[in-house]
Amino acid sequence: MTRADVHTFTGVYALHALSDREAEEFERHKAACACCTQEVRELQETTARLALATSETPSAEFRTRVMAALPQIRQLAPLVPEGRRFFGLRPLRWRLLQRRMPQLVVAVCLVIALVTGGFAIDEQRQEQRQRHATEQAQAEAAALNALLAAPDATFRSTAVQGGGSGTVVNSQALQRTAFVYQGLTELSADKVYELWYSRGGQYVPAGLLPVGAVDGTTVLTGTPRGAAGVGLTVEPAGGSARPTTTPVVLVGLPTT
Amino acid sequence: MHSAVRGDQPAAPGPGALETLLDRVSRGDQQAFETVYSAVAGPVLGLVRRLLRDPAQSEEVAQEVLIEVWRCAARFDPDRGSAMAWIMTMAHRRAVDRVRSAQASSDREQRAAAQDHTPAFDEVSEQVERRLEREQVRRCLDSLTELQRESVMLAYYRGCTYQETADLLGTALGTIKTRLRDGLIRLRDCLAVTS
Structure with a gap:
């Protein structure tokens, strides 16, 4: 199981089709990977449906045997939440994130899903190119994973003027910022959303959202060092060196 | 709740009902368990039987799974998935373990017979x-x-x-x-x- 392809083990894991050793290895990865956890969960809901399709009628004797056994069985007490026993900060943060911001996790996981999903379309011919794209997407997803799991990560959500919402995720420790967005207004082909750091009263270009994207996650280029905030504007295709319109998003970054 | 579930129509409690029932089961509520049994015993047995084939062995494993639901109900975490998925994942895991241990022993003893058996x-x-x-x-x-x-x-x-x-x-x-x-x-x- 290599670092790059570990995400694609969700299916074989959900099907119990891994050896014990491989399953343990994947579980260690899954504990710190919200995307994998989410996908495994969905795939297990799916396999449960395959189980329902096999239903058989148990005999009355079977039922009697099960019920008769219960009084002799000692029931387990609930588990103490992991966080109280360990300082397993990363997995715990992931779990908290998933509970609080499921849409954020889904958005991040899309980065992987969009590309690895495309992998199946024409594998033979485009294998090389696709693998490269997959690795790139997975590297980006890994960066996002690390950012979201950073102990000092902050989340600032806001409505986007003109439609949609966004969350700026920032870690000073990692010197990285990402913008997670949902339901943005679709722009005409000659326009693009551009991200900015606001630093010392000036806007510094921080990358473009993919053309046509209305939902997704983009890691900002450059670092948040010394930046007071993050902005988003609508610019002519290709982007601008300075904003040419009023920001549709302007979010302050924590100063440290 | 005392009739066996029809194989083609597992009792289907409404959404979230199984999760609520498991919470009661975790506190030793046998009546709640009987309702859970009605909803899941059919698919648990069906799935195990699909994997193991042998009727007696299948009933044995299905019984273990259902008792496991009773024993571990407190460990079910609704944040990690539905009760049905939790139970069916457990049933699949147990049946697969049995398939593999049976395979391992028959592989050791008699490779040819194992081939026949499959x-x-x-x-x-x-x-x-x-x-x-x-x-x-x-x-x-x-x-x-x-x-x-x-x-x-x-x-x-x-x-x-x-x-x-x-x-x-x-x-x-x-x-x-x-x-x-x-x-x-x-x-x-x-x-x-x-x-």
Whole structure:
């Protein structure tokens, strides 16, 4: 199981089709990977449906045997939440994130899903190119994973003027910022959303959202060092060196 | 609640009902467990039997699974998935473990006999197809590519590891791994699974 392809083990894991050793290895990865956890969960809901399709009628004797056994069985007490026993900060943060911001996790996981999903379309011919794209997407997803799991990560959500919402995720420790967005207004082909750091009263270009994207996650280029905030504007295709319109998003970054 | 569940119509409590029932089960409520039993005993037994074939052994494992639900109800965490998925994952895991330990011992003792014991792929596929009780699952399985469907069937309904699946289908290991995932994702979308 290599670092790059570990995400694609969700299916074989959900099907119990891994050896014990491989399953343990994947579980260690899954504990710190919200995307994998989410996908495994969905795939297990799916396999449960395959189980329902096999239903058989148990005999009355079977039922009697099960019920008769219960009084002799000692029931387990609930588990103490992991966080109280360990300082397993990363997995715990992931779990908290998933509970609080499921849409954020889904958005991040899309980065992987969009590309690895495309992998199946024409594998033979485009294998090389696709693998490269997959690795790139997975590297980006890994960066996002690390950012979201950073102990000092902050989340600032806001409505986007003109439609949609966004969350700026920032870690000073990692010197990285990402913008997670949902339901943005679709722009005409000659326009693009551009991200900015606001630093010392000036806007510094921080990358473009993919053309046509209305939902997704983009890691900002450059670092948040010394930046007071993050902005988003609508610019002519290709982007601008300075904003040419009023920001549709302007979010302050924590100063440290 | 004292009648056995009809095989083709498992009792289906409303959404969230099974989760609430498990909470009561975790506090020793036998009546709640009887309702859970009505909803899940049919598919648990059916799934285990699909994997193990032997009726007596299947009942034994299905019984273990249901008792495990009683024993571990407090460990069920609704944040991590539905109660049905929790129980069916447990049932599948147990049955697969039994398949593999049986395989390991018979491999040691008698490789040829083990070969005999394992039905040919076409036969399994046909039986599985014939016995699928839910039209929707059948329809969605039909929407998969042949390789996706065959590998999902071998892995899920026969308990093959992906290595064994790759060997049986004469396909590269990496391909089987991605086909299994692609197949499940397509099934998930086709069955409109939410989580």
